Amino acid sequence: MLKTKLCFILTLFCGLMYAQTKISGKVVDTNNEPLPGANIVEKGTKNGTSTNFDGAFELTVAENAVLVVTFTGYETKEVAVNGQTNLTIVLSEGQQLEEVVVTGTRTPARSNTSSPLPVDIVGVKELQATGQTTFDKALQYKIPSFNTVNTPVNDATSLLDPYEIRNMGPSRTLILINGKRKNLSALLYTQTSPGRGETGADISGIPTDAIKTIQILRDGASAQYGSDAIAGVMNIILKDSYKDGSATFRSGITGEGDGEMLGVNVNNGSKIGDRGFVNYTVDFSKTALANRPGTVDAEGEFADFGGTRPGETLADIQEFLSRRPDAGNINGSPETTAAKFLINGSVDVSDKTDMYFNAAYVYKKVNSFANYRTPYWRDIQDFPYLENFFPGSNPTNPGGYDGYVPTFEGDLNDFNATLGFKSKINGWNVDASATFGGNTQTYTVSNSHNRNVVLSPATWVDANNNGVVDPGETTESTQLYRENSPLSFDPGGTSFSHIVGNIDISKVLSDQVAIAVGAEFRTENFEVIEGGLASYDGGGADSFAGNRPENSGNFNRYNLGGYFDVAWDINEDFLLNGTVRAENFSDFGSTFVWKASSRYKFMEDKYTLRASVSTGFRAPTLHQIYTQKAQYSFIPGQGIQVGGLVNNISPQARFLGIPKLTAEESTNFTVGIGGKPFKNFSFTVDYYNIQVEDRIVLSTEIGRTAAGNTTLDQVLDTNNLSDLSFFVNAIDTRTSGIDVVIGYSNLEVGTGKLGFNLSGNYTIQNEREGAVKNPTIVANAGQSVVNQTQEALFFTSRPRTKWILGTTYDIDKFSFSLNNTYFGKTEFFQQGLSTDANGNFNLGTEFTPKVVTDLGINYNATKNITIAANINNIFNVLPEWSFVSQNAAGDAILADPALVKEQSNLITFNQRYSQMTYDGYHFSQLGTLFNLSLNYKF
Structure with a gap:
């Protein structure tokens, strides 16, 4: 079936080819300098192109055509x-009035007001104006439907935070660099926090100063781009000018006096002879630790860890906490060092062919910490050698042993590169490219030990050296760890890479019809890097066990896809666009998806109605298919336990009857209206509805049964695990909501210009449809792979509504911006909270809606020097949560302060994570941030 569809597409494509005549031209500025990369679109059509290095272009148009010419930072012109x-x-030079959209269509580009799809376009100046130090955090305060936040527990997730569009998880937003697929991260989020069970591309490492614009398509786009585009597409378009270089020095600090940040970057360009250019960015930064621990509750600690040795009392724990109120915990935002390099360029190899290229490399080093091992948790009577390993100042213990805090150090290497050619062949636009990308994350655990009893193979001791076993001579074994344990461990890590080949061909057949056809071949490789023996042997390093040999290895797959796209301008106002795509994956088979969209302009093009309907898919990532490991996690009421993540192709999975993963399938519907009723005012309102079938989730922790003799219990006992989890196509979901964008700019106030913008996202529905699809062994054990905790993480852990109200005022050499970001409530049902006899929660938690206010001031001291000061979160607004009763039993708990405290301890690890609980929160816990930058233009 797949071959038939691909043959049909290629046959249709070949039959439509024919030559057309061209016009030629050049786009320059007022100084007669060429403008490379300027966009030229035939008004009312999708027929378009861009200028080469010399500002030249060629384009086939009708004799009475009108050209719409745009270039970032310059006024739009119609010719x-x-x-x-x-x-x-x-x-x-001046305000750009109309952007050209290249995202969400495969036929030639068209202007933003002519696009049948909702696309947010954000320039680099708007990102910089947020004052945020990384690209992903800048988007958090610029795009309402985009959310990201630090995870509470800083181990592997400290290298990059999960992000998502429209509350759909990081796996369902496709990231493009100049229209080409960005590689996924090697990290799989496994903590019980937002983003659980997902992976996404590392966008935090992209240097903001290398970006020209961001185009965010808020619509399903699997038919155009393939897997991962269920929620939308983010296309990061790099700077393409050899002029206007600059150097920037950045510094910052939190209102608490920690989290100091220093950074320097250079963005510049150069000609390549007379036929090309290169733009490059170098960015170095370091951010110090910002620590936000809670004050630990002694009674809660005694309930979890007390009584581990005879005579231990609550007073012993209180004595320790009197010296270390936070129990030695270090959590918040870890120390991070980053080096980022990026180049983007193009060379005219002939009159009709351009070679383009871009490449980026990011190195990130993160130093974070596990939970502090208190002296009543890791007791010196159980581990007497700890007095030598971790000497301290506790007067009650030998050697002054006072506990220890294991470190977690992560190294991230991320690279991507594209080499391609664009040509004009008999009127056809041909784009052929190869993209390479990879992400590797390796870890080091220090200041820890392997506390497990593991003996070396027995060795016979020949006391009299006669070669005969005599009376009294025995075999002896050596304790490999405990008192002989190393203090630093290599747990290994993970790596992901891909190679992508693309060919895209398009043509405007007439004033009304344009077509595109293309193919993509992609091969992916995921590696679980084996840890050092001591990191996993017997149970491994305390805090973070390494990857075992049987769970490590290289895993690969490939896929081939093809698409056909046609756009039909029925008349100047009415557009229809359709795309079909077929793909075949080596590991789970074929899929076929389609998309149809339309746009209608009326009232002299002041208003636009648009709609789209599509099917989509998301292939399970190699991470989800092959990851298998033991991991430490906090279990409320039980402390830190070791659980197992079983992959879907392992012997254990077969033994348990866990099915293999297959692709998610989606149906997307979007309808909206946009308008520009008068000068400087514009608005868009879009409704979306996304249905996902067979959504892939990481199950909740499945524990032992009451009977204790099932197959499930046998697997847990054999592997010495408290519980296990696995990936499964478990649920169907529906997500719907409304996006609003309103802008009013260039209002003359005094001698300056005032602008307003309001944008928001409101989630109408985000929930499971139908029953959970439990594997038989889980159903027979009376458990479910998705419980209320999981559902809260999927559906209510991000704000139900988020709005951004911004004001700008430009006067003389100053530019002021004031932004207010409203974070709606989020809701959780944390693991460990009180439940009734049926397992339903008596209590939930709710994070209170908050408004975060940011102020930015830019001062153009000279033509070349700009000073920017930002105060983010001026009023030091912090996340706040409270319990919400679900029934009469919940009411009774809330009426008893002692019970409330007990429940609070369960979900904050005895107040270690008092501000955000152990599962997450809705915006940063760091409070006020001060940032200052100095920019010098070359």
């Missing part, structure tokens, strides 16, 4: 062709 065959178009 009537009137039969001319050679044009020189001069653009003046």
Whole structure:
């Protein structure tokens, strides 16, 4: 079936080819300098192109065509062709009135107001104006439907935070760099926090100063781009100018006096002879630790860890906490060092062919910490050698032993590169490219030990050296760890890489019809890097066990896809667009998806109605298929336990009857209206509805049964695990909501110009549809792979609504911005909270809606020097949560302060994570941030 569809697409494509005549021209600024990368679109069509390094272009148009010419930072210009065959178009610097959209369509680009799809376009200046130090955090305060936040527990997740669009998880947003697929991260989020069970591309490592614009398509786009585009597409378009270079020095600090940040970056460009350019960015930064521990509750600690040795009392724990109120915990935002390099360029290899290229490399080093091992948790009577390993100042213990805090050090290497050619062949636009990308994350655990009893193979001791076993001579074994344990461990890590080949061909067949056809071949490789023996042997390093040999290895797959796209301008106002795509994966088979969209303009093009309907898919990632490991996690009421993550192709999975993963399938529907009823005012309102079938989830922790003699119990006992989890196509979901964007700019107030913008996202529905699809062994054990905790993480752990109200005022050399970001409530049902006899929660938690206010001031000291000061979260607004009763039993708990305290201890690890609980929160816990930057333009 797949071959038939691909043959049909290629046959149709070949049958439509024919030559057309062209016009030529050049786009320059008022100084007659060429503008490479300027966009030229035939008004009312999808026919478009961009200028080369010399500002030149060629384009086939109708004799009476009008060209819409745009370039970032310059005013849009409309030029009537009137039969001319050679044009020189001069653009003046100023406010760009209309962007050209290249995301969400495979036919030639069209202007933003002509697009049938909702696309957010964000320039680099808007990102920089947020004052945020990384790209992902800048988007958090710029795009309402985009959410990201630090995870509470800083181990592997400290290297990059999960992000998502429309509350759909990081796996369902496709990231593109200049229209080409960005590689996934090697990290799989396994903590019980937002993003659990997912992986995504590392966008935090992209240097902001290398970006020209961001185009965020808020619509399903699997038909155009393939897997991962269920929620939308983010296309990061890199700077393409050899001029206007600059150097920037950045510094910052939190209102608490920690989290100091220093950074420097250079963005510049250069000509490549007379036929090309290169733009490059170098960015170095370091951010110090920002520590936000809670004050630990002694009674809760005694309930979890007390009584581990005879005579131990609550007073012993209170004595320790009197010296260390936070129990030695270090959590918040870890120390991070980053080096980022990026280049983007193009060379004209002939009159009709351009070679383009880009490449990026990011190195990140993160130093974070596990939970502090208190002296009543890791007791010196159980481990007497600890007095030598971790000497301290506790007067009650030998050697002053006072506990220890294991470190977690992560090294991230991320790279991506694309080499491609764009040509004009008999009127056809041909784009062929190869993209390479990879992400490797390796870890080091220090200041820890392997506390497990593991003996070396027995060795016979020949006391009299006669070669005969005599009376009294025995075999002896050596304790490999405990008192002989190393203090630093290599747990290994993970790596992901891909190679992607693309060919995209498009043509405007007439004034009304444009087509595109293309193919993509992608091969992916996921590696679980084996840890050192001591990191996993017997149970491994205390805090973070390494990857065992049987769980490590290289895993690969490939897929081939093809698409056909047609756009039909029925008339100047009415557009229809359709795309079909077929793909075949080596590990789970074929899929076929489609998309149809439309746009209608009316009232002299002041208003636009648009709609789309599509099917989509997301292939299970190699991470989800092959990851298998033991991991330490906090179990409320039980402390830290070791659980197992079983992959779907392992012997254990077969033994348990866990099915293999298959692709998620989706149906997307979007309808909206946009308008520009008068000068400087515009708005868009879009409704979306996304249905996902067979959604892949990481199950909740499945524990022992009451009977204790099932197959499930046998697997847990054999592997010395408290519980196990696995990936499964478990649920069907529906997500719907409304996106609103309103802008009013260039209002003259005094001698300056005032602007307002309001954008928001409101989630109408985000929930499971139908019953959970439990494997038989889980159902027979009376458990479920998805419980209320899991559902809260999937559906209510991000704000139900989020709004951004921004004001800008430009006057003389100053530019002021004031932004207010409203984070709606989030809701959780944390593991460990009180439940009734049926397992339903008596209590839930709710994070209170909050408004975070940011102020930015830019001062253009000279033509070349700009000073920018930002105060983020001026009023030091912090996350706050409270219990919410679910029934009469919950009411009774809330009426008893002692019971409330007990429940609070269970979900905050005895107040270690008092501000956000152990499962997460809705915005940063760091409070006020001060940032200052100095920019020098070359």
